[in-house]
Amino acid sequence: MFAILLINTYLCIFFMIMGLIPVQWEHRPTLSALGIQPTAPKKKKSLTSIIRIIAKLNKPVCQGGLRQRIEKELSIAHINITPEEFVLAKELCIILVLFVTYPAISPDMMMFWLFMSMGVGYVLPELLVRNKIKKVKATIVKELPDAIDLLGLCVNAGLDFMLSLKWVVEKSPPSVMIDELNVVLQEINVGKTRRDAIKDLAARYELPDLSTFSRTLIQADKMGTSVTEALNILSEDMRQARYRRGEQLALKAPMKMLVPLLMFIFPVVGILVAGPILLDFIENNPFEKM
8 A cells, every 4th residue: 555655656746747847749740731631541559659658758857968878878789769768667667666575565664665666676777778788799899800801801802892891781691790880881871971980880889899990990091001901900800809808708717617616516515425424423423432
């Protein structure tokens, strides 16, 4: 009962604040306003459309730097939702945590439970997005040397950089790195310069390997040097860097295996070895005969 009262209070305060903030809805001309009647039958509102309508209430909250940060993180994580829907997911997560943890809370810890539940519900979607971003960046670092090799092979075959980029995007199987190269190709096709498109790719992910790739191509373009030679050198450097990362992971593996070894394997071995000796000592105690 107390949880329902808290949720109702929260919703009342939220909708009161939404009512005080002026919201300017975007008006677009429709076919009926132009005198054209649509011929397609009207579709029923699905759950996704209802969620999007409810998420629009969070539009005054998602403004300025907060909106830019959420859009950047969702874009990097390849999550196709709006910032308003992301904030709505946080609110639903808060309500879910409140309902799940309410039966185990005593009356003396109500305020602590309320603040902790709101904090966990707010932070949990952020952690999921950060985890997805970490996986995407690791995938890009892994796939970048192969993409550079393909670009270098195409340039060595006689194609220029743009045709090589187009060939790699069209002929390669879908992956995270190929999708990013496709974005770079589309940006160049709509009018952005090659330097700015490659620089934006490196700035979006802030990875050292992508920064090296961007800086090498930009310097080759500025200085007028051969892109073929630059890609060959860059491909070799990326291969060596990936080999060094593999060596680092191999050296860290024994230390990571030490924790389960001490917690799970050594106790079992101790029980198997010392168990029979201990049982025999309990049954035939030599100190009783002495």
